[in-house]
Amino acid sequence: MLNNGYDTWVRDFEAERERRAAIGDPQWERGAALDPALVRSLQRFQVGEDGDGSALIGKADRAGDPVYARAVRLFVAEEQNHARMLALLLAAGGAGTLARHWSDAVFVRLRRLLGLRVELLVLMVAEAVALRYYRAVRDGAPDPLVAEVAGRILADEERHVPFHCRRLREALAPLPAPARRAATLAWQGLLAGAGAVVAVDHGPALRHLGVGRRGFTADVLRSSGPLARAMHAAPAAAPAPVAPAGSAGV
Structure with missing residues (x-):
């Protein structure tokens, strides 16, 4: 497969890596006041962020575009950094991490069912839910360290979504319009179900953050239309590495 402009994404990921190194980590030593419900919620999201991405990387390698595969590796590294920061945040609040959680196991199984297209569609469900979740944490957490970490992760996720939408446009483009x-x-249906499950599973934490279960689910549903259109449309002439805040409609 030809390089469809993914060198731009590689440069974006590399520039962000250099920026992170320049600004350094949050000040973990100041500690964090974590509500018990938020601890349980952050622990579950930390499990979801923590993985080596080997299945996704392998599928990207087999897709035949080494530049895209390089961008995927850089994306995986950012997700691993999210897991690292969440673990350090939990430690700053006197809490540990989980070895596993059923919700992460379900997503991993779904993502590995078929090829890169299905992997990315399921991954986009997690990314869309994460956009709304980390925005809720950033805006609703009373502790400044929690809000800072959530803000950093949210900024990354807002860049990840257009990256995956770009690839999914290309992956779906060969299909007839009805199939696309x-x-x-089907993706929107899966996202609706995932949003509802997260709203129930993380309800006490969302309530602590000032977000109701129904409001959370409704926001996730509202985001699905623009994202589905971005995936369904014909591939753009050039990628757009950075999405403005709130561009996903959540």
Whole structure:
């Protein structure tokens, strides 16, 4: 497969890596006041962020575009950094991490069912939910360290979404229009279910953050339309590495 402009994404990921190194980590030593419900919630998200990404990287390698595969490796590194920061945040609040959680196991199994296209569609469900979740933490957490970490992760996720949408446009483009529409409708259905499950599973934490279960689910649903259209549309002439805050509609 030809390089469809993914060198731009590689440069974006590399520039962000250099920026992170320049600004350094948050000040973990100041500690964090974590509500018990938020601890349990952050622990579950930390498990979801923590992985080596080997399945995704392997599928990206087999797709035949080494530049895209390089960008995927840089994306995985950012996700691993999220897991690292969440673990350090939990430690700053006197809490540990989980070895596993059922919700992460379900997503991993779904992502590994078929090829790169299905992997990315399922991954985009997690990314869309994460956008709303980390925004809720950033805006609703009373502790400044918690808000800072959530803000950093949210900024990364807002860059990740257009990256995956770009690839999914290319992956879905060879399909007939009705098949593309069916794929995105199925994705929206999966996202609706995932949003509802997260709203229930993380309800006490969301309430602590000032977000109701229904409001959270509704926000996730509202985000699905623009994202589905971005995946369904014909591939753009050039990628757009950075998405403005709130561009996903959540």
